[in-house]
Amino acid sequence: MGPRPIAKPASSREPDGMRQSVEIGFPLGAGSYAVTRWGGPATVAAPTVIAAHGITANGLAWAPLAEALPEVDFVAPDLRGRGRSRDVGGPYSIAAHADDLVRTLDHLGVERATLLGHSMGGWVAAVAAVRHPERFGGTVLVDGGLGFPLPPDTDLDALLDNLLGPAMAKLRTTYASREEFLAPWRGHPSLVDVYSPAVEAYQARDIIGTEPEVRSACVLEAVRDDAADELRNPEVVGAIHRLPGRAVFLHAERGLLNEPVGLYSPEVVAAAKLEDAGIDVRYVAGTNHYSILLGDRGVTAVAEAVRALL
Template sequence: MREYRDVGVEVPGGTLAVRRWPGTPGAGTVLAVHGITGNGLSWAGVAEALDGVEVLAPDLRGRGRSGDVKGESSMAVHADDLLAVLDHFGVGRAVLAGHSMGGFVGCVAAHRDPGRYRHLVLVDGGLGFPVPADMDIDQVLHAVIGPAMAKLDMEFADRAAYHAFWAGHPAFAELGGEAVRAYLDRDLVGEEPHLRSACRAAAIRQDAEDELRNPEVFAAIHRLRVPAELLWAERGLRDEPVGLYPPEVVEAAALTTVSTRFVPGVNHYSILLGTAGAATVAERVRAALVAGA
């Protein structure tokens, strides 16, 4: 296992928790952004596969150990927080990688500040899709992410109960190991038998409104001024046979400045949390580091 440290970075509203895996001089830095109800430890498998590369994986405000950071939440706010992370660690330019909602954060960040990012790797995220305008955002979230939204209203007697909750999720059926358990544990706050998710519901809802209904966020992927690649998973958020981005959706998007790569045999979660998925993501991130050197 690689050496790591948890570091606090000051941002408006509080202290952002960042997991840092240090690298060797000259190997480059990856700034890795998690999904809407995740945390920075979702990138642990990728970090292990990128031995020698500095990896910075923040818990976004309202999640994980950044759950108490105050203020509004949006893709633009997260983009500002990412700049604070780079500045804190003295990183001039990094490869930016984002999973799921983290892909939308990445697109907004790279569009706004292209001088700070050498390359953008989108992992099953960043490409917008329409949702019904008359649907309440909670309805949308329950329909799209299901259990990841339901957990916000639940309590768990102990960590084992929380692990069991996710073990019953169809997309997690083949996932396990210490890294996944650590990722799940980082989402818990409180004391037994009243453990709950660290995710702040208001931040989740604000981000979902921005991610799913803001035309500027939708447009960011088409306005990128840095090299970018979209990795899209074969299967969906609940391990459905068709992924979040069906082939016809990727084709219809007509991405002229973003290359695309189909990743077979993985779902929306295992593309990052699974061994094979993490290896693929790490390989593309390493290629981005080399291309941007």
């Protein structure tokens, strides 16, 4: 099981009225692996859900959903190379993240959990389910985990800049203050209608350094390596079609910048024939790639999907 984790109050305090969480860190690689946990052992019979976030996100992205699932022991790591796990180091790959989820369960003394993944975390959850079927009881994929055909000569950096836009730009930018870092996200086209104290806390967790030089905690190498793996590795791309247990795939109506067409259009999802693999497919109208996780409408839909598997 390794060394016993040390729980401490999360230094990013929850906004008033939010569910209490603790931050747990344990040694991994070259650093410490950070995990936020809502509920925990005090909820004696609670089922555990472990959640993997998106490619430039961190564990606090799950706070609104953890709030909506008070009956659940909700566990959300900062994946290696992000947030407070930035110093863990490589190798960076979807399989490495999947194995880190199992290491997290081991350190928490949890034998079995339901998997949840958003965006890149969808691939992490799918690969974890395939690699470790004995540890996971079901999988919920939120606007992620379904691969795209990618020509071999695709310029990965150009693709990421085009797809992620502001999320990639922040990795290459030094900001004069925390306020300068946070201001663009308050007006982000996909967040402006759902921005809240919980969303601000999630964004603020990504800040490292001291004024007048602050920047994102995300390691650019980790983002590039993970993106290449999720887009080009057949084992990762095909994992969604090999899920060993019950699964739900939710896809948002709108895109990463609130474009009218989502990351997964209904036509793309239909062509994937996920139902043939036994996956429950759910279209979440009125949401985009981020609000499906951070807004009330999306949180309600994801919470219903999680409860369906518990």
